[in-house]
Amino acid sequence: MEHVKCECGHVNPHGTAFCESCGKPLEEHSETKKQLLDMRYEGSARRSQTYNKTIIDKIWAFFSSVKVGVTLIVITLIASAIGTIFPQEMYLPPNVSPAEYYADQYGWLGKLYYQLGFNNLYGSWWYMLLIASIGVSLVICSLDRVIPLYRALKQQGVTRHPNFLRRQRLFSVSQVADMDGVLKRVKENLAERRYHIREENGNILAEKGRFSRWGPYVNHIGLIIFLIGAMLRFVPGMYVDEVMWIREGETKEIPGTHGKYFLKSEKFIFETYQKGKDNEVFNAAIDRVGNGMVAKNYQTNVVLYKRIGPVIAGEEPKLKKIKEYKIRVNEPLKYDHYALYQVDFKQNEPYKMAFQLMDKTSGKTFGTVDINLHNPEASYNLGHGYRVELLSYFPDFYFDEDGNPATKSKIPNNPAFVFKMFAPDKPKGEVSFVAIQQTIEPFGNNKYKMAFAGLETRNVSGLTVRRDFTLWILGLGGAVFMIGLIQGMYWNHRRIWVQRINGEVWLAAHTNKNWFGLKNEIRRILDGTGLAMPVDQADREKNAGQGGQAHGAAQ
Amino acid sequence: MAQLSSTLLYIAFILYLIGTFFFGGAIRDKRKERTGKNRWSQLGITTAIIGFLSQLGYFITRWIAAGHAPVSNLFEFTTFFGMMLVAAFIIIYFIYKISILGLFALPVALLVIAYASMFPREITPLIPALQSDWLQIHVTTAATGEAILAVSFVAGLIYLIRVVDQSKPSKRTFWLEVVMFCLITTLGFVLVSTSFGLADYEAKFTWIDKNKQQAEVVYDMPALVGPHEGKLTKESAGRFEPLVYMPAIINAKKLNTVIWSLIGGIVLYVLFRLVLRKRIAAALQPLVKNVNLDLTDEISYRAVAIGFPVFTLGALIFAMIWAQIAWTRFWGWDPKEVWALITWLFYAAFLHLRLSKGWHGEKSAWLAVIGFAIIMFNLVAVNLVIAGLHSYAGT
Structure with missing residues (x-):
């Protein structure tokens, strides 16, 4: 690699704009000689600006460009906005065909939206590619800048070349009688304002807040950690996301735990805000939507069990009680990295139905049949020669296209039965079809009927089971990002050079941002020292009509 | 208590209005150019502070009355946003001491609060998803971040009114x-x-x-x-x-x-x-003719530099933590979440353009205006039109 040796003796890497040690501009065109120095990245040699031969150089240069980075951000921003025009597919009502839904609800625009694949925009390959490109850009941008910047700030000398000082944005020249005395005062004032002071041959470099220069790189590292965490979600086993419906009184294996944990639901509770019972100030709001219409609490009281011993197929598991808990929204049950959330419910699902075998004419009954709607028995013996057989059971009954009874699901939303009733006087039995509020006697008039005698219902809780091993990585990424952001945004890197040159005191200052604050601080430091307040040369440049150049850059 | 709370908000509103006129007087006062502050701006900032305290009183009394932080519906959130806008203005005023900021920031805060009052103002009970301490942590931080970013808009607007050439369309x-x-x-x-x-x-x-x-x-x-x-x-x-x-x-x-x-x-x-x-902006131009452009530009940027981390913390990080607790997942591409991400991406682009590409002055001012437009879109349109999971905020 070539090197450039400055007249001060310091050897700089190829591509350096001004000497890392003394600040003398190295490669100069005559027309830029009078302008302010571009202090961004301390004039250090960045790979992207120096090499441009191989493919790798070109890719590196592409991704290290801020322009490219910002373009990627803006494209992602616009794409994200497009995704909110219509609801994403995951927010559609269940059991609808997306193709029809979008066209139905939103007309031709909806159809187009679906055809362009915007219904699943955030999971699309190109959106992922955008995020990945931002990730690559973050890594390359940071590496391209942070290494040379670190080098330049570490190598910086105290004594600077006059050309470096003269071309700083804040600069002044003063003639003072008692130079030593003045510089001593300045030094004291700088120390009072917590500047870190280095001295060399009577020249001063005062510096503070250099660590804020690393803020952007720290926050970029945080973002990269976050993106890695997000990527890990594609690795199988990193996280569990299951739905679990559990009925009151039921004990069930918790899905996603491989048979290790079981849950029993004791009770599901749904409460609403009631006028008179709750805080009076809510009355007006409750009136607006109606009494009992605002949800107050969704809660499932559960018992968590752990299986003891190995899983043996077909054998009842041995369970050990671990804890009782009330799962509420915002209060998930957490155990062994698993979390169980209250997300849904169904009230009053039919559980047991009771019928009485009855003589239709006399109204005399001969016993009650209790049918467990999840697990009905084939036959119920009522004694004294009375017996009921369950020929068919339709938990979620409807008539199919051919007009035959059928069931939509296994959930007893609308149970219907085909009974065969046996009595001493009807030894061959009578067949009766019984559904809610409906009885059909397919083989003519029966003597007996199954009279409805009660319904027992129970509530069902919809729980989500989660376990996520990526959370701590995401949390770490977020924390590092915030630290970097605060470090970079709430502190400034300020430097003040005071040098004796030809019997005069030259003063120059630079900050990566917040020039207003720096100027105020210098005013206080120079107060009573007799040194001239530096002039903001950016103003002069602007007034001279040369403007447009940016000098106060950070990073 | 609820009645007292409403009265305090009303008083705050009136005080902000009076404060605006005081700051108007401060601009007309010729002495300002020499001393940087004058009696008018002293009156203005004092009124603004009393107004803020009164609104803080509204906030606290309403909290006590309701039993939860009053940031649970659109009215409450938006008034809180207005209050933090005034707070951010007061802080920035004490850093930079420029009266013109008051002349624009207070009316914007007034508009925000007036807008908020057009929505149902009753104290609403909390639905289960909102019953969490994260309600006050997430919502107040997010609103504070947005309010600080809004100061950037105010400064940017002043900058634009001053520099945009009104002599020809x-x-x-x-x-x-x-x-x-x-x-x-x-x-x-x-x-x-x-x-x-x-x-x-x-x-x-x-x-x-x-x-x-x-x-x-x-x-x-x-x-x-x-x-x-x-x-x-x-x-x-x-x-x-x-x-x-x-x-x-x-x-x-x-x-x-x-x-x-x-x-x-x-x-x-x-x-x-x-x-x-003449154009409204042209009519306002004489008010800002003495403005120090560089300083206004710096305020606009400084507000973003201060507000961006606050916004990130409140609207993304705290939001994700709460979403993980209440909705089982830290991120779900809900429209409100996406628009918070969009706002964040926008200000990230703003900072990169400013710090690395040297977009200062007018360009930066336009970006500040666009940023505020995005925040307002998230507040108004996403709540009322796009809805989604956060829709309870709009009812």
């Missing part, structure tokens, strides 16, 4: 007028809603919704556009008949409100133009 004058028009339309919405509210206007329609079910809707403004197959009910007979009826997928009531607000905005805007005989 151009793209810049046009877009600056668009900004002015949007602010005036907000005022239009407030005035129209208040007028019909005072007149107790009510018209009930029966209509057919998109699931072909009959439904009822109550308009509180005369229906220019009616709901799908809408019919005035008997008790509303004689009320204004809609000019057109909308298809079922369009929320005709909201569209009607938007149309009325636009009418209000246009009428006000045209009136202003007729009286002033």
